[in-house]
Amino acid sequence: MEGFDLDRYLRTSRKLDLTGLDWDDVSRHPVQPWEARCLAYMMDIESHTVVYLRDLLATRAADEPDVTAFLSCWVYEELWHGEAFSRFLGEAGHRLEPDRLPVAAADPYPSRRQRNAWIRRAVGRGGAFGHLATMAGSAVVGDFVALHMTWGAINELSTLTGYHRLIARTEHPVLVDLLGRIIKDERRHFAFYRAQARLRLSRGRQARKVTRWALERLWAPVGTGVRPQTETDFVIGELFAGPAGHKAVREMDGVIADLPGLGGLRLFDDARTAALARLQREPEDAWRTSDQSALSTAPKPR
Numbered sequence: 001m002e003g004f005d006l007d008r009y010l011r012t013s014r015k016l017d018l019t020g021l022d023w024d025d026v027s028r029h030p031v032q033p034w035e036a037r038c039l040a041y042m043m044d045i046e047s048h049t050v051v052y053l054r055d056l057l058a059t060r061a062a063d064e065p066d067v068t069a070f071l072s073c074w075v076y077e078e079l080w081h082g083e084a085f086s087r088f089l090g091e092a093g094h095r096l097e098p099d100r101l102p103v104a105a106a107d108p109y110p111s112r113r114q115r116n117a118w119i120r121r122a123v124g125r126g127g128a129f130g131h132l133a134t135m136a137g138s139a140v141v142g143d144f145v146a147l148h149m150t151w152g153a154i155n156e157l158s159t160l161t162g163y164h165r166l167i168a169r170t171e172h173p174v175l176v177d178l179l180g181r182i183i184k185d186e187r188r189h190f191a192f193y194r195a196q197a198r199l200r201l202s203r204g205r206q207a208r209k210v211t212r213w214a215l216e217r218l219w220a221p222v223g224t225g226v227r228p229q230t231e232t233d234f235v236i237g238e239l240f241a242g243p244a245g246h247k248a249v250r251e252m253d254g255v256i257a258d259l260p261g262l263g264g265l266r267l268f269d270d271a272r273t274a275a276l277a278r279l280q281r282e283p284e285d286a287w288r289t290s291d292q293s294a295l296s297t298a299p300k301p302r
């Protein structure tokens with residue numbers, strides 16, 4: 001697989017290294033409510049990875065030893081990203097729905113059991129695995145895995161870029177440190193999915209056609225369907241609204257459009273435009289909590 005050394009990844013994969021991260025310093029700097037809401041979204045998406053994996057393994061991706069070896073390590077790494085955000089929010093004093101319990105350093109893992117169970121129940125009720133279920137149900141095409149790998153590349157790229165955007169905006173030194181460490185993992189994740197996507201898309205015309213068709217019709221930003229639309233829009237509005245955000249979005253589109261058969265695709269830019277339009281139609285008070293909102297007792301703005 002050109003561009004990714006799977007053997008090396010498998011040998012070096014490990015739990016997020018938080019050695020020396022100054023947890024005691026988290027509460028000494030303000031975590032803005034908008035930052036906390038973005039972090040809660042990111043935490044939820046990271047923690048949801050295992051459910052995404054379940055859907056992925058229901059497809060032909062499960063038949064491919066290279067893919068499943070990667071996924072085995074990937075899901076482990078994502079678990080610790082979720083826990084790292086959980087602890088950061090806990091150290092910053094944020095209590096989240098539905099239990100509003102504090103999360104402290106000595107608490108047993110996994111943290112936020114009730115929240116994760118609550119989100120998974122809500123997702124299940126809404127049948128929000130629509131996208132992947134549709135894809136799994138359609139898995140009659142020879143290299144349908146090409147779509148899954150491209151989908152993964154898009155998710156990882158937007159996660160990676162979102163973390164970079166948060167680093168650019170935040171003034172919290174511990175958050176910058178934490179995100180910098182997580183980004184190292186996300187880069188490797190993206191590299192795997194992109195290399196897989198490139199390989200599979202370059203091999204077959206049908207794979208290219210199906211992938212493009214599905215992305216144009218089914219794709220939505222990572223976290224859509226897992227968290228309410230208002231939360232996805234909020235994060236996009238905070239991280240990608242201004243000129244620097246728009247530039248980042250265009251760069252992501254450029255990277256994806258560089259894959260075989262995906263030239264001219266503008267998924268991110270279109271999603272950004274749609275999210276910003278919704279935010280403008282229904283301007284959201286950043287401190288308001290919606291039915292499934294991220295934050296319940298976030299500190300009020302100064």
Ligand SMILES: [Fe+2]
Nearest residue numbers: 046078081186
């Ligand atoms: Fe992650």
Ligand SMILES: [Fe+2]
Nearest residue numbers: 156185186189
């Ligand atoms: Fe990742």
